[in-house]
Amino acid sequence: MLRPFTDPESLLALGVVLPLLALGFARTLADRPRGLLWAAFACRVMAALLLIVGLANPHRRQPMPGRQVLFLLDVSASVDLEAVEQELAEIETAMKDLRSRGQGTELYALAQGLRRVEVADLRQWITLWKKGAGDTDFRSASSLAEGLRAARLALPADRAARLVLCSDAVPTGDAASAAVEQLRTEGVEVRFRPLAAQRAAEAAVVSFQPAAQAAFEGEVMRFSAVIQANQSMPSRVRLTHQGVVFAEKKLTLTADDAGTRVEFDAPMSVSGPAVWGVEIVPEKDQYTVNNRRQAVVRVRGKPRLLILHEPPSAMQALAQALRAQRFEVDVRPHRGLPARLEELAAFDAVVLSNIPASVLPAARLDLLRQYVADLGGGLAMLGSDNSFGLGGYHRTPVEEVLPLVSRFEKETEKPSMALALVIDKSGSMSGQPIALARQAAKMAVELLSARDQAAVIGFDSEPQVICGMTSASDVGTLQAAIDSLDSGGGTDLFPALSSAGEMLALSSARIKHVIVLSDGQTPEADYLSLTQRIADQGATVSTIALGADAARELLRAISEAGRGRYYETVDPSTVPQIFTRETLQASRGAIQEDLFLPVANFDHPLMAGLSPGTDLPPILGYVMTQAKPASELLLQVENGDPLLAYGRFGLGAGLAYTSDLTEAWGPEWLAWEQAGTFWAQIFRGILRRQESPGLAISSEVSPSGEWHVTLRQDRNAESEPTRPSRWTGQLAEGDAAPQSVPVEETGLGRFELHLPIDPTPTHEGTASLRLRDLDTGELAVRYHQATYPPEYQLRTTPDAALTTLPRADLSRADADLAAVTAPQSLRPLLWLTALAFLLLGVFLRRV
Structure with a gap:
């Protein structure tokens, strides 16, 4: 079959040569018969045409008679050597048959690379491998894709070729699909013969x-x-x-x-x-x-633990037990919480116990979240009537960190509640205070059950019923009404409090409660008599004094007469926490007090060292909560309520224990002889693991064997690194001398290293990476433990790209192998024919 010319530009000469021949013929002076002259001219034209076409070098594809079969025999460690030996005997017979018919054939050993080998030599190798000797490095991988690509280079271009792969089809490197497709595109036929995987006990x-x-x-x-x-x-x-x-x-x-x-x-x-x-x-x-x-x-060495508790003396028993377990423990009241992240970073974990959210500024709550998320610290909360939802932590940054949430399903036998929120909306509440009051009211409504009721009354100079007593199941209506609460006017609490008492008097709820929020003075009236009447109807009244101008003494007296609680704050941002705390306190459903036995999940790593079946001490009470979906429960009460939970958050971790470790609910735990060991192990699970404040180092090994190390520096409020750094690295593998490795800055305060690690079985030891900050002199070390090559894993999943290939029949290894064609130039034939035409033309002109 003719193929295109290799030098087609030569054909342009026809446009010059043929006209010149025609011109010469028209002016010829030869005295010959006209017929002979025309015949000689035709011979010259044919000769010129053939010469010029020959210069363009046309060619045709010629079928080639020879065939070449290459056998690739997988001898990696995952293949059974008995199976390899049997396959080699069949391959030897097939190679003899091919050579007897004049066909080409070669044998290659395939493992970590491709080696051409004679049958006799491979038999010797197999004998050595069975004795545990020989080149074990070569057998330490199944580089099937690389072997197929390398084999194609050994195929002759002038013969029909076939690759016969004999393997268990379980690669340790790249998948073979791309290599098989490449060979198919290039016209190389690949056939497959399965080999048995390792059958000896392994x-x-x-x-x-x-x-x-x-x-x-x-x-x-x-x-x-x-x-x-x-x-x-x-x-x-x-x-x-x-x-x-x-x-x-x-x-x-x-x-x-x-x-x-x-x-x-x-x-x-x-x-x-x-x-x-x-x-x-x-x-x-x-x-x-x-x-x-x-x-x-x-x-x-010793971890540093900060415990915040009111009063601090109640935590001394726990502190002493932890110190005996090599902890450095600092017990402080709530004012001891550091105000700056750098100060908080001196501790490896923080424990909040009996500290309500309302006594902590909003900035400190955000600080605790940042400490866990960005610095990798730990945050734990212990149960009390000032913890979780009861402490006003619902929907705060601290609750984001903890593995439990404050919302819970109130038990059906718990009494229903009617809640009246009386909120000051005078002109002095404009701006942030009224916005936070709306937020607080909505959060309080969220915490109610479907059997509860709520009403919202705003007051300035006159009372305004924002929302009458409405079922708490209709949250949308309640929250939409709360959003309409706006500031303006004077301050007169008496009519609004009276309206709240009237609404509660008409309610059939078992629990009736009023929460009053005010930031200013109110006209004189008989508040105590009014409050007493409300209390006589079975309701309680709690009050919140906001700001320095609030009528504190009056509000305190109202709460005492109403048998409720009194709060005062100068920070409007604490109002939502006070509302949520007071709502849960009033509902009387968040605390369970009785004798409860913990049920433990002994399989969790934080329970390491505790024998399964260990009898844990009982508790006398706990705060009801719900577990977040991603939390891990370590202890539960018999009814399934969470007791001890753990969860990751950012770079750090959160821990929640819904009972306490004081004489109130935990006297049996404090008396338990293993209490120090147990709680030391639990708190160690949330400790900050970083070697130095402000720096997080993570590492992982990719499937290709690269060791990826990432350094992240902490950032300040402006998202800038807390310090400048220039890092250098040195890598030492085994006993080899350390070598410098590049540290690439890939982002603001982010550095990365990509280090290839020797995967051969002769290298099984520790590689150490030493990182040094040139600006501060800080030193950090990371370790990578090299292991054996993946070839020695007992993996049995074959590569589908290989197992779906056509099966090879070694009794006729070249059967059905389509012949290949090779290009053959027509130039010699054209030029010989052109010479013949030239001679014939000369003969016709001279005879």
Whole structure:
């Protein structure tokens, strides 16, 4: 079949040569018969035409008779050597048959790369591998895609070619689909023959992880290992510390894809980097390289814990127990909460106990959230009548951090409540105060159950019923009415309080409560008699004095006469917290007091060191809450209510214990001999793990073996790094000398390193990365524990791109192999023909 010309521009010469030949013929002086002259001219034209077409070099595709078959035999460690030996015998027979028919064939060993090999040499290799000798590095990977791409370079262009891949089709590198598609595009046929995976008894440690990469002295760390086996077998599993056996368990491994999980609990007793490992001693085993894995845990000294409690003396028993567990504990009243993030960063965790949100400025609540989210600190809250919703933490930044929320489903036997909100809307409340009052009223309504009722009355010089007594199930109507509350006018509380009393008198609710908010003076009236009448009807009255100009003495007297509670604040931002706290206090449903037995989730890493089935002390009361979807429950009450919960938030963690650790609800816990050990372990779970304030370092290893390390600096309120930094890095692998590695600044206060780590089985040790800040001299160290290559994992999922290939028949390895065609130039033939025409033309002119 003709193909295009390789030099088509040569054909342009025809436009010049042919006219010249015609001109010469027209002016010829030769005295020959006219017929001979025309015949000679035609011969010259044909010769010129053939010469010029020959210069353009046309060619045609010519079928080639030869064939070439390349055998790629997978000899990686995941393939059974007996199967390889049997396959090699069949390949040898097929190669002899091909050569006897004059066809080409070659054999390649495929593992970590591609090696051309003779049959006899490969047999010797197999013999050595069966004895555990030979080139084990070569067998440490199944680079199937790379092998297919390399094999195509060995294929001749003038023969029909076929690749026969004999493999278990389980790659350790890139998937083979792209390589197969590339070969198909290039016209190379690939066929597949499956090989059996490792059939000898084999077990491997698939993963080994500590519960955290960093710990504190005295912390009990839980280590988890997953072990796989290809058949059931007894085995011993050992936990090692610095190469010395620390603990051992005996078990039976099962041939399960999910593997067998084994857990060890071990105390972190010495500061500094500690190498922990797991190793297995199975009854039968083919390879030992995959019998162990290691991890490095950075152990720090004593953690610093800040406990805020009113009064501080009530926390001394807990503080002493924690100090005995190597904690530095600072117990303070609420005023001891640092006002700046830099001061708060001196502590590894903060505990709030019996501290209502109303005594903490809004900026401090935001500060606690930032401390957890950005600095990686821990925040815990203990239960009391000043904690969670009762403490006014509903919908605050602190509640965002905690794993529990203040809303709960009130039990059906709890009495219904009618709540009247009496809110000052005089001109002095304009701006932020009235906006926060609306927010507070809406939050209070949200906390009511569907069986409750609420009314909102605003007052200036006259009372204004914003919303009459309405079912709390109609939240939309209530909140829409609250949004209409606006400021303006004078201040006269008496008519509004009287209206609230009248509404409550008509309600059938079991609990009736009034919350009064005012920021100014009110005309004199008989408030105490009015309040007493409301109280005689079974209602209670609580009051909130906002600002320095509020009638504090009057509001205090009203709350006393109404058997309620009195609050005063100069910060309008605390009003929502006071409203939510007072609503839950009045509903009498948030606190459960009785004798309750905790139910523990002993499988959680924070419960490490506590034997399953341990009898935990009872509690005498707790605050009702609901668990967030992502929270992890460690303890529950028998009825399923959360008691102890943990959850991650940003870079840090939150912890919530709905009972307390004082004589009120927790005397049995304080008397328990394991109390210090237990709570030290729980609080260690939320401690700040960073080596230095203002810097977070994370690392991970990609599937390709790259070690990715990221440094993030804390930012201030303007989202700028808290300090300038210039980082340098040095990487040391095993016993090799440290080498400088580049640290790339990829963003504002963000630095990254991408470090290739040697994955070969001869390199199984610790790689250390030393990071130094040239501006401050600060030093940080991270560790990576190299492990065995993935070839030695018992993975059985084959690559579908290979298993769906046509099967190869070695009895006729080149069967159905389509012949290839090669380009053949027509230039010699055209030029010989042109010469013949020239000679014929000369003959016709001379004869």
